[in-house]
Amino acid sequence: MNRAPVRPDRVAALVVGIERYAAGPDWDLPGPARDALRFRDWLLARGVPGPSIQLHLAPLPGAEPDVPYLPADHASLRRALVTDLPALGGDALWVWWGGHGVLDREEHLRLYSADATVTDRRNIDVESARDAYRSDAVPDFGRQMWMIDACRTFDERHHFPQTLPHERFATGARVEGHEQVLMFAAGRGQRAANDPERRLGVFSDIVLSELPPDPMPDPAALFAAVEARMSALPASGHAPQLPTVFMERPGWARNITPPPPPPPAPRPPAAGRALARLIDALLAYALMNDRDERQALVNELPASAVARMPRHTMPRTDVVGIVRTLRARPGGLWELYDAVTLLDDDPGRAAELKAAVEDFVTDPGPGR
Numbered sequence: 001m002n003r004a005p006v007r008p009d010r011v012a013a014l015v016v017g018i019e020r021y022a023a024g025p026d027w028d029l030p031g032p033a034r035d036a037l038r039f040r041d042w043l044l045a046r047g048v049p050g051p052s053i054q055l056h057l058a059p060l061p062g063a064e065p066d067v068p069y070l071p072a073d074h075a076s077l078r079r080a081l082v083t084d085l086p087a088l089g090g091d092a093l094w095v096w097w098g099g100h101g102v103l104d105r106e107e108h109l110r111l112y113s114a115d116a117t118v119t120d121r122r123n124i125d126v127e128s129a130r131d132a133y134r135s136d137a138v139p140d141f142g143r144q145m146w147m148i149d150a151c152r153t154f155d156e157r158h159h160f161p162q163t164l165p166h167e168r169f170a171t172g173a174r175v176e177g178h179e180q181v182l183m184f185a186a187g188r189g190q191r192a193a194n195d196p197e198r199r200l201g202v203f204s205d206i207v208l209s210e211l212p213p214d215p216m217p218d219p220a221a222l223f224a225a226v227e228a229r230m231s232a233l234p235a236s237g238h239a240p241q242l243p244t245v246f247m248e249r250p251g252w253a254r255n256i257t258p259p260p261p262p263p264p265a266p267r268p269p270a271a272g273r274a275l276a277r278l279i280d281a282l283l284a285y286a287l288m289n290d291r292d293e294r295q296a297l298v299n300e301l302p303a304s305a306v307a308r309m310p311r312h313t314m315p316r317t318d319v320v321g322i323v324r325t326l327r328a329r330p331g332g333l334w335e336l337y338d339a340v341t342l343l344d345d346d347p348g349r350a351a352e353l354k355a356a357v358e359d360f361v362t363d364p365g366p367g368r
Contacts, residue, residue: 006143006216008047010091014080015040018058018072018099022115031194032098033059035149035204037067039096042208046215052088054080058114063199072099074113074122081129082169086138092216093133093141098201101150102158103188110164111150119162126182128168134180137172142179143216149185149201151192152244153286157344181219183207183226184244191290206230219245274360275323278333281356282319285344289315293343298322300339305329333357 017036021027040053058072059065070076085093101111101123110123126148132138155164185192185203193202203226210225211217223245287293291313298306310321326332337357341350 005214006092008215009049009052011043011046011048011094011215012052012054012085012088012090012092012141013040013043013048013094013096014054014056014085015043015094016056016072016077016097016099016111018112018114019060019063020058020114021100021112021117023117027100027116028060029100029194030060030063030199031201031204032149033057033063033065034199035098035201035208036096037065038208039094039147039204040067042211043094043215046213048215052090054084054088056080072114074115074124077113077124078167081124081132086140089140091141092143093145094216095144095146095148097147098149098204101148101152101192102155102164103152104155104164104166107188109148109150109152109184110155111148118160121160121162121164123164125166125168130180130182132169132171134175134178135172136175137170139175142177144178144180145216145219146180146182147204147207148182149192149204149207152184152186152188152190154189157346181245183219183223187244189286191286193290203230274356274362278323278353278356278360279316279319281349281353282323282336282340283316284349284352285340285346287340287343288319291315294318294322297339297343300342301326301335305332305335327360333361 015036017033019029019031019033021029036055036057040055043053044050055067055069056072056077057065057069070080097111099111100116101109104110106127108125108127110121110125113122113124116122126146130146133141133144185201194200198205206226206229207222210222210229212222282288287297294315298309298311305326309325312318312321322336323333326336329335334357337353340353
C-alpha cells in the first residue's frame with residue numbers, strides 16, 4: 001500500500017515517561033523518562049515542532065532533565081488526550097509511553113499514571129483512548145502510531161487489594177479514515193524488560209535504534225526490524241519477550257502476534273529425564289525467566305540454603321544451579337516448590353511442578 005509522506009509540521013505527539021509512582025519506591029522504574037527524552041529528540045531532529053510535542057514525565061530524583069516538561073499524573077494525562085492533543089490538530093500522531101502497565105480481564109492494557117498507589121491504581125485505558133481517537137471526537141490524525149513499552153501481565157496475578165478503577169473516554173461517531181498502529185513491547189501476559197543499569201527499556205532502545213528518518217515511517221517495516229532484534233533476546237539471557245502489533249487502515253486490518261514457541265527438544269535419556277522435567281516445570285513460570293524475579297524467589301529461600309548457591313545470568317543455567325544446590329539439602333526441593341508457588345499460585349503449573357519434584361526425588365538419576 002503506497003503511503004504519502006507526512007510533513008513534519010503536521011505531526012503531533014504525546015510522549016510519556018514515568019519512573020516514579022506515588023505507590024512508593026517498590027514501583028521505581030529507571031529508564032522511561034530517558035527513553036521519552038530520546039524519542040523527543042528524534043522527533044525534533046525530524047523537524048516536528050517543539051510546541052507540537054506534549055512531554056509528560058515523572059523522573060526519579062536526580063534524573064530530572066534540563067528541558068521543560070509536564071506532569072504525568074492522571075488528570076494531566078487525561079487532559080492531554082481529551083483536550084490538548086486534539087487542539088493541536090495535524091495529519092499524524094505519535095503516542096509514546098514508557099512505564100508500568102497490566103492487562104485487565106477485558107484484555108485492555110491499563111497504563112498507570114504517576115499518582116497511582118496500591119489502593120488507587122489510577123490509569124489510562126489504552127483501548128478506550130484508541131476508540132476515542134478513531135472516532136469523530138478526534139477528527140484529525142489520520143495516521144497514528146502508538147508505541148507502548150509496558151508490561152502486559154495479567155492483573156489478577158499481582159493480587160492487589162482493590163480492583164482497577166476504570167474510566168472510559170467519550171467517543172464520537174465511528175469513522176473509516178483513520179489508520180492506527182499499536183506496537184506493544186510484550187505479548188499477552190508477558191513482562192516488558194527494563195535495563196536499570198543503563199536506565200532504558202529494552203524495547204524502547206531497540207525501537208529508537210531502528211527508527212528511520214521519516215517522521216511517520218512505514219509501520220510494517222519498522223515492526224519487522226524490531227521483532228527480528230527482540231526475537232534474539234532470550235539467547236543473551238533476557239526473558240522471552242516478543243512485541244505485538246495491531247495495524248488498522250481503511251479497508252484493511254492486521255494483528256501480528258508473537259510466533260509459536262519452537263518445538264520441544266528431543267527427549268533426554270532416562271537418567272536425566274527427571275531433572276529435565278523439573279527444570280522445564282520451573283521455567284514454565286514467567287518469574288523464573290526474569291533475573292529480578294528469580295532473585296526475589298531466592299530471597300524467599302532459607303539463607304543457609306543459598307549461601308553457596310552458584311548464580312548465572314542465563315535463566316536455564318541459573319535454574320539448574322538452584323536445583324543442584326537444593327537437591328543436596330533435605331527437603332530443599334520442597335522449599336523451592338513452596339517459594340515458587342507462593343509467588344505464582346497458578347494451579348496448573350503448581351501441579352506439574354509438584355509432580356516433577358516427586359519424580360526427581362524418586363529417581364534423580366545416577367550421581368545425584
